[in-house]
Amino acid sequence: xxxxxxxxxMRTLSRIWAWLFLLALVIFFSLTGEGFFSLFNLQAIGxxxxxxxxxxxxxxxxIISAGIDLSTGFVMGLASVAGxxxxxxLPPGTPLPLIALTGLAVGLGVGLIPGLVxxxxxxxxxxxxxxxxxxxxxxARGAGFLLSGGMPLPVSIQGLGRIGNGYLFYYxxxxxxxxxxxxxxxxxxxxxxxxxxxxxxxxxAVILVLAAHWLLKHSRFGLxxxxxxxxxxxxxxxxxxxxxxxxxxxxxxxxxxxxxxVLYNMRFTNxxxxxxxxxxxxxxxxxxxxxASLFGGEGTIIGTVIGALIIAVIQNGLVILGIxxxxxxxxxxxxxxxxxxxxxxxEQVAS
Amino acid sequence: MAQEPLLQxxxxxxxxxxxxxxxxxxxxxxxxxxxxxxxxxxxxxxxLIKGVAGIYPFDEGEVYFDGQPVQIHNPREASALxxxxxxxxxxxxxxxxxxxxxxxxxxxxxxxxxLDEAAMERKALETLDSLAVTTIRSVRQPVAELSGGxxxxxxxxKAVMWNSKLVILDEPTAALGVAQTRQVxxxxxxxxDNGLAVVLISHNLHDIFEVADRITVLRLGQNVKxxxxxxxxxxxxxxxxxxxxxxxxxxxxxxx
Ligand SMILES: Nc1ncnc2c1ncn2[C@@H]1O[C@H](COP(=O)(O)OP(=O)(O)OP(=O)(O)O)[C@@H](O)[C@H]1O
Ligand SMILES: [Mg+2]
Numbered sequence: 001x002x003x004x005x006x007x008x009x010m011r012t013l014s015r016i017w018a019w020l021f022l023l024a025l026v027i028f029f030s031l032t033g034e035g036f037f038s039l040f041n042l043q044a045i046g047x048x049x050x051x052x053x054x055x056x057x058x059x060x061x062x063i064i065s066a067g068i069d070l071s072t073g074f075v076m077g078l079a080s081v082a083g084x085x086x087x088x089x090l091p092p093g094t095p096l097p098l099i100a101l102t103g104l105a106v107g108l109g110v111g112l113i114p115g116l117v118x119x120x121x122x123x124x125x126x127x128x129x130x131x132x133x134x135x136x137x138x139x140a141r142g143a144g145f146l147l148s149g150g151m152p153l154p155v156s157i158q159g160l161g162r163i164g165n166g167y168l169f170y171y172x173x174x175x176x177x178x179x180x181x182x183x184x185x186x187x188x189x190x191x192x193x194x195x196x197x198x199x200x201x202x203x204x205a206v207i208l209v210l211a212a213h214w215l216l217k218h219s220r221f222g223l224x225x226x227x228x229x230x231x232x233x234x235x236x237x238x239x240x241x242x243x244x245x246x247x248x249x250x251x252x253x254x255x256x257x258x259x260x261x262v263l264y265n266m267r268f269t270n271x272x273x274x275x276x277x278x279x280x281x282x283x284x285x286x287x288x289x290x291x292a293s294l295f296g297g298e299g300t301i302i303g304t305v306i307g308a309l310i311i312a313v314i315q316n317g318l319v320i321l322g323i324x325x326x327x328x329x330x331x332x333x334x335x336x337x338x339x340x341x342x343x344x345x346x347e348q349v350a351s
Numbered sequence: 352m353a354q355e356p357l358l359q360x361x362x363x364x365x366x367x368x369x370x371x372x373x374x375x376x377x378x379x380x381x382x383x384x385x386x387x388x389x390x391x392x393x394x395x396x397x398x399l400i401k402g403v404a405g406i407y408p409f410d411e412g413e414v415y416f417d418g419q420p421v422q423i424h425n426p427r428e429a430s431a432l433x434x435x436x437x438x439x440x441x442x443x444x445x446x447x448x449x450x451x452x453x454x455x456x457x458x459x460x461x462x463x464x465x466l467d468e469a470a471m472e473r474k475a476l477e478t479l480d481s482l483a484v485t486t487i488r489s490v491r492q493p494v495a496e497l498s499g500g501x502x503x504x505x506x507x508x509k510a511v512m513w514n515s516k517l518v519i520l521d522e523p524t525a526a527l528g529v530a531q532t533r534q535v536x537x538x539x540x541x542x543x544d545n546g547l548a549v550v551l552i553s554h555n556l557h558d559i560f561e562v563a564d565r566i567t568v569l570r571l572g573q574n575v576k577x578x579x580x581x582x583x584x585x586x587x588x589x590x591x592x593x594x595x596x597x598x599x600x601x602x603x604x605x606x607x
Binding site: 007218220226227229230231233235237238239240297298 | 426427438442443444445446447451452455456457458460464465466496
């Protein structure tokens with residue numbers, strides 16, 4: 001084992017470098033950016049990263065299985081358009097929870113269809129995932145724009161925005177903590193002194209992260225995902241239903257993309273076919289920065305969380321420093337390459 | 352040793368299109384014994400065991416397991432009988448640890464859906480222990496970190512964990528160095544000493560004479576001889592492999 005020490009060291013390093021990098025970013029922006037390290041701003045980062053992170057959860061599974069899903073951005077858009085259409089079609093006076101659930105059910109239901117098609121074609125017809133999901137990228141994009149008539153669909157429903165922008169708790173110095181709504185009787189300018197705690201998108205994302213982590217780490221499905229990514233032939237010979245798992249994986253990826261689309265509806269009170277366009281590459285970047293290998297077999301949900309946070313902190317920090325936003329692309333690009341270099345160094349030392 | 356064989360093949364044949372890979376072969380494997388299967392390249396050894404494993408079912412002939420006539424159509428039916436095969440390309444998932452590999456596809460589950468890691472680890476350790484596989488430091492290390500011999504041991508342990516009665520190994524030492532070959536041969540011997548029937552395919556007669564109780568020689572898809580290892584010599588076996596008498600002249604074998 002002593003001969004394995006450099007490999008071991010490299011493995012450890014590759015596991016924790018993203019944590020260290022995130023920590024360094026937080027320290028750097030805290031020291032240089034006015035208001036970066038505040039409850040308000042840190043929660044804003046959490047709320048803003050939620051959509052990206054949710055989309056990255058399904059992608060993590062797919063990438064661990066040695067696949068890739070390029071369609072998630074426009075599946076999210078399609079789901080958000082479908083969700084918006086369903087919610088606005090409900091008769092006036094429908095209770096808000098029912099409206100929200102309808103949006104969720106329709107968005108998710110519509111979003112799962114491209115995932116099912118992706119999975120079936122990849123599993124049964126053995127077409128590479130890259131090609132199939134690239135095709136679905138175009139199909140979902142076109143479908144989303146055709147359905148919405150090329151324009152964002154506003155969802156002007158009283159109270160819907162509060163689901164996407166509200167907080168689980170509110171704190172007002174003289175009245176203490178209140179649940180879901182600002183304390184009664186606090187109005188006008190006083191509202192500015194109310195502190196929101198735990199934005200809903202963040203809570204939503206945390207719940208999904210925990211569920212995804214459990215699924216990957218402790219379920220048979222998670223283990224089989226690693227096995228398929230590590231050695232598909234071995235998985236087949238071990239009697240794992242690889243085709244069925246593959247279909248489930250692409251449905252999972254489309255499912256989390258659809259959930260991201262529905263959250264977008266609630267947060268921005270509209271549905272847009274291109275709402276996830278910029279998020280596809282960022283979500284794949286989050287997965288890769290988090291230590292997943294594009295060759296499959298490796299990756300964790302915690303890693304993906306760290307990867308998404310790195311991207312979100314860079315974006316937020318550069319805005320606070322007043323740096324031209326185009327630098328965000330450059331910075332995230334540099335981190336992706338850095339992540340792959342760390343991964344390669346690990347492989348080299350290991351062999 | 353007048354015991355009844357655990358596995359007995361009578362007159363099995365298999366052809367791939369015009370290639371007659373096996374022609375009316377008889378074969379037997381006995382509990383508590385290592386049966387070596389030898390023959391030149393293309394003699395039909397792998398085809399014979401793939402028939403037993405249900406990968407390429409035989410075209411004709413009879414298969415008896417535990418005295419009962421059986422039909423093995425696919426690998427699952429073979430497993431159900433207690434037949435496990437360790438293929439030369441081991442089919443381990445390098446990124447998974449030893450426990451996960453040993454249980455792959457047959458994981459133990461706790462309560463509704465949770466993998467029962469503790470129970471699997473316990474059973475894996477027990478199995479490795481019972482086979483005296485002691486060189487593996489931790490059953491939680493990825494198999495990528497293991498040596499070739501250790502990986503082979505894991506593949507064998509995986510095969511015997513499922514109450515298997517017959518374990519078939521196709522060239523398990525072909526890619527191994529001296530010390531690791533030693534490890535695996537010891538393991539093969541121990542399987543038989545534990546009462547399993549073992550079939551060992553190998554091109555290395557030295558290894559075979561070390562662990563085998565009997566030796567079946569295949570030549571050009573036919574079996575030419577079965578030896579008791581203790582009663583024969585290298586020379587005799589080599590002669591059978593290269594020039595053993597065929598009951599059917601190849602040119603006279605009907606094709607397809
Ligand atoms: N799937 C197949 N399709 C067609 N022909 C096959 C197939 N598998 C085996 N054969 C043929 O059957 C014959 C026996 O092959 P087999 O693999 O059983 O030999 P072997 O004794 O295992 O040889 P080796 O020592 O090289 O592994 C060969 O002529 C081979 O080409
Ligand atoms: Mg062979």
